[in-house]
Amino acid sequence: xxxxxxxxxxxxxxxxxxxxxxxxxxxxxxxxxxxxxxxxxxxxxxxxxxxxxxxxxxxxxxxxxxxxxxxxxxxxxxxxxxxxxxxxxxxxxxxxxxxxxxxxxxxxxxxxxxxxxxxxxxxxxxxxxxxxxxxxxxxxxx
Ligand code: UDP
Ligand code: MG
Numbered sequence: 058x059x060x061x062x063x064x065x066x067x068x069x070x071x072x073x074x075x076x077x078x079x080x081x082x083x084x085x086x087x088x089x090x091x092x093x094x095x096x097x098x099x100x101x102x103x104x105x106x107x108x109x110x111x112x113x114x115x116x117x118x119x120x121x122x123x124x125x126x127x128x129x130x131x132x133x134x135x136x137x138x139x140x141x142x143x144x145x146x147x148x149x150x151x152x153x154x155x156x157x158x159x160x161x162x163x164x165x166x167x168x169x170x171x172x173x174x175x176x177x178x179x180x181x182x183x184x185x186x187x188x189x190x191x192x193x194x195x196x197x198x199x
Pocket of ligand 2: 173174
């Protein structure tokens with residue numbers, strides 16, 4: 058069993074896609090074990106995306122991520138990290154596979170609806186960025 062962090066980004070929330078994103082995760086066997094809506098400050102967005110601080114898109118990305126509420130969640134399941142990345146599709150929606158969230162809904166490479174951790178190390182950092190142990194729940198398998 059593995060855990061990963063996903064975010065419905067501000068564009069996904071404005072487009073009313075919270076349920077659509079969660080539905081796709083659930084239909085692929087992932088279980089939500091933590092969930093909340095947050096509005097990040099610019100500084101909080103910069104902290105979350107600190108690995109990208111030297112990238113040319115960092116300012117614009119952190120402006121976007123702090124522009125409105127996000128829905129953040131912890132998902133659990135077998136190979137959760139790679140499974141979520143597969144369901145999301147490539148960063149650039151033009152390169153994303155048919156049937157992925159980004160291919161179906163993203164506007165461009167920045168405003169791409171959804172985030173998913175890319176490794177065990179980033180999942181661990183990102184989960185603890187948003188949730189403490191009491192906010193993450195055991196789930197019984199059906
Ligand atoms: N991003 C961007 N321009 C780029 C690459 C990425 O605006 O050229 C944004 C986009 O919102 C992306 C986020 O920065 O989701 C983090 O980039 P990363 O390369 O980690 O992509 P991801 O892991 O989200 O697919
Ligand atoms: Mg990434």
